[in-house]
């Protein structure tokens with residue numbers, strides 16, 4: 001089905017979440033001529049792959065927020081989805097507005113602490129300012145403690161030390177290996193070596209105590225922090241890169257039967273959620289055993305949109321194969337859908 005193809009009347013795809021998965025889906029729906037509504041609580045797409053660079057480089061943050069309305073016009077609605085109702089085929093926004101769908105693509109991603117993630121319902125201007133403010137705090141600090149050695153923490157520590165080699169940067173991580181368990185151990189080892197070469201001090205296999213009581217992202221001057229093994233760390237500024245979790249609030253009650261332990265949605269190989277052939281989950285909120293990456297979210301979007309258009313034109317559905325990006329679109333017979 002292309003721009004000239006005919007889309008059956010009444011088709012309206014609602015895409016919840018305008019992260020990497022959501023914008024890829026919306027762009028493909030737009031070029032397929034399918035009516036859609038993209039809903040996000042922010043007014044701009046956040047290219048969060050650049051979030052940590054935006055924290056250390058003046059003027060970079062504004063390049064990482066791209067207003068949805070410029071690309072999607074009236075097909076974009078700003079708001080927070082608080083409920084998915086599969087029976088009524090509608091989603092409900094925080095302000096009470098209801099949006100009906102024929103097909104739903106859920107891509108609410110993950111949430112986590114600023115600066116790695118920015119999930120406040122504020123304007124992009126406010127968001128950009130927040131990154132600029134953090135840059136000033138980093139500039140003012142003599143020493144920075146980065147908490148959490150997943151990929152975000154590793155990147156944050158490396159970015160600060162790269163831009164400000166004279167600052168003391170300490171990275172504390174509760175496990176010994178750095179970065180994410182889904183990555184090759186050689187990659188994780190390389191991340192460690194890069195940090196050590198740059199002069200980042202590593203405190204591994206220790207958990208920082210009392211993080212809840214620490215004012216984050218503000219330079220306070222020589223705060224004393226302690227780990228569960230009694231190691232004392234002094235730092236002017238503390239940045240948290242820990243505790244990312246799947247953002248399940250929108251669907252947790254409406255699709256409770258299909259929510260996995262980590263909050264993600266259980267999908268079949270067509271990326272359909274549970275027993276709902278018209279509801280898809282893609283990106284970080286889809287329960288797929290692979291590293292959570294922007295790149296994968298884009299691949300999922302292609303599968304979900306192809307399956308919507310294929311189901312409308314009576315074609316076979318595609319399956320998503322983890323890790324085989326070149327062959328991710330595999331046509332399979334799916335007589336159960338037709």
Ligand SMILES: Cc1cc2nc3c(=O)[nH]c(=O)nc-3n(C[C@H](O)[C@H](O)[C@H](O)COP(=O)(O)OP(=O)(O)OC[C@H]3O[C@@H](n4cnc5c(N)ncnc54)[C@H](O)[C@@H]3O)c2cc1C
Pocket residue numbers: 016017018019020021022039040041042046048049050051052079080081082107108109110111116117119152155247249250282283284285292293294295296297
């Ligand atoms: C610091 C950092 C660096 C990264 N670097 C890389 C990299 O180099 N390469 C790579 O491939 N991946 C990278 N990743 C991972 C990548 O960012 C994620 O895998 C990707 O963002 C997932 O896309 P998504 O669309 O599933 O979700 P997200 O990008 O998390 O987007 C979800 C969207 O949903 C919206 N939303 C959530 N709940 C609601 C609701 N209830 N109502 C309305 N809207 C809602 C949010 O506002 C958000 O815009 C990085 C991640 C971080 C944190």
